[in-house]
Amino acid sequence: MRLTLRSRSPRAVAVATAGAVAVVLTACSGDDAEQAAGGPVELRMTTWSGNDAHHAIFQEIADAYVDQHPDEVSGVEFDAITDGTYVSAITTQIAGGDSPDLIWVTESYADEFVSSGVLADVAPVFADAEGYDAGDLAPNAMDLWTDGDATYAYPFSTSPFGIYANLDLVTAAGQPNPRDLIAAGEWTWDRLAGVAAATVAAQGVAGIQLSVDDPYALPNDAIMPIGLAWDARPWSEDGTTCQYTSPETVGFLEWYHERVYQDRAFPAVGEAVDFASGQAAFRMGQLSLSAGLGDTFAWDFLPLPDGPAGTVPVIGQAGVGVVANGENPEAAADFLAFFTSPENAARLAEFFPPPRESLLDAATLQAAAPSLTPDQLQGTVIDQALAARTKVGHPRLSQMADTIRAGLDAMWTPDADVEAVLADLCAQIEPTLAE
């Protein structure tokens, strides 16, 4: 065979090359033919869990659904995006016309995903599903995910925050057992910080590790939830007015700043801390953290302390919803109703504290956290779950999150003027809040 390419005009070469590119690109788009013909569809759910045991249960539930609906759904793929870019990855997929059918969403982005119309209303499907019992869903757990009669997601993981205590470190520092403080009615953030500071001074460890590895990169997720016990809020209930400069918020953040830089009760910015390896006296976290603690030191799991505004339990939530502009919203909604039915919610409770009141009992949650005692599960998880609030979100949180992080960065120096930093931050985000 002889190569007969000839040197023609640049335009001819460009046209030929563009044609070749087009052929290559369009060759990749033939997967939809079967679905267009009306056959069963394949659903895809994005998750941020890479845990094989989670996926095994998801797949078992999905296989059971496919067995019951072979003409509608041929399979369900669980697409794990675990590298910390979850929301960006979903956005990119939606932008690229490759929307998942079902997505997991954290509570921080609930307002945004609900108000932007990304998620479909699944309330009618839940209402029609036999034996679904939507009335069993705890109202406070559903608060973020509903708007009037519409339901935009099922909060499959509704897990209260508590305080893990390294009792060995606290005792060695000559500090009281936190359970004694609870019994004496002295379980407050002030008292906890005092115990933590004394343990830091005596043992040379860190004080209170927060719920994420780098709380200063995610202040709205990791620091501001503590402020709910001060009634500190980043913005008003309707989301239109900045409240970083409210007396409550300034008071909370000045308290936090002092605890970081005066007595080291909380780790400073940039300080690497690991409670699980015995390097910190306390850690704010959820029950799933108990699985990694082992028995190398004595520990306890306690409810969140009181603040100036009283007892304010906080839950971290993850919801699963149907993408409204996905290719198969009806099939996805039907699968979601099956996935979150009372029977399957009980199976998911092996890993995720459920929003169903009928499942919020120590026996069910023992499977999710076998190392926690029934008392810990009842007092720290169940009692709080039924009364807890979620972190404060906003429909335009994505637009403001980086500005908030950058603005609050100015606060994380020992001599920072907290009030001035917060006034400057409000000036930066108010235009977005007012939109």
Add this chain to the structure above:
Amino acid sequence: MSGIDTATAATTRTGAVGSRRSGGRRPARTDAAVGLAFVAPAVVGVIGLGLVPFGFVIWFALHDWNPLIGEFTWTGLDNFTRLAGDDVVWGSLLTTLAFTGLLMVLNISLALFLAILLNQRLRGITTFRAFFFSPVVVSTVAWVLIWGYLVADNGGINGALSTVGIDGPNWLRDATWALVTVVVIQVFKGVGMNMILFLAALQGVPPELKEAARIDGAGAWRTFRSVTIPLITPTILLVSIVTMIAAMDVFVPIQVLTSGGPGRSTTVISYLLYQTAFRQNDFGYAAAIGVLLFVVTLALTLVQWQSRRRWVHDEV
């Protein structure tokens, strides 16, 4: 310099003879066809993965695009008008230029220094070369993660400093140090590649030219400055351009180590683009930032390229 010119001329003549010998009898048309066949994959790649996406970026920059809410609206030049008055973007561009300038100075001078040190015929020298080159083949994410622990406030670097009575700064969280720290980490990651390029260039310097300079009475420094440096200026140009482009595009160490902070002190333009597109869902404006990054990088590359006639050996 006459010696250099003679040697170059001899090299050029040798190359010319070789070319005639290898391709003299093949028809020109066949040559063109073979040539096109060889470049076709690259042309398809450049068009499909370079020009076409760039066309899309410009198209997107003319729209207001938020994929989450399904908005894609023609806005003409609004994004560029907004760009012109956006202090965050210009601050970010200054940060990028500071990052690039500092990285180029440190990287190129250290790479040249290491290349000179390792351009010796000593036993075991290959081991040292491999040692300095090894960071290049390490995963960038793994590299910066490990450095992240080392430069943490209570990390290894400050631990070592404290043993000699120095209270080290909070390297990544102090606005004064964060950018410098990221630059240094990035220099250590990439210096090995430039070192190898310089090493190859140094070994290509004809020893007889250095010998001639010595016979003429030039000392080591004078020989290095007047013979070695001029002969490796083509490599210096190459290294400068490639290092500059890589620095303008830096993303991973910023994402992993600082997330653009503290404040916006390490928010380089590519990271701002990422934040705008993938965190704020403002894809149209992010595309406009991308166009700005392209224009600035292209301009800096052209400046370097055009300046070559004044300082690069054998460029006319």
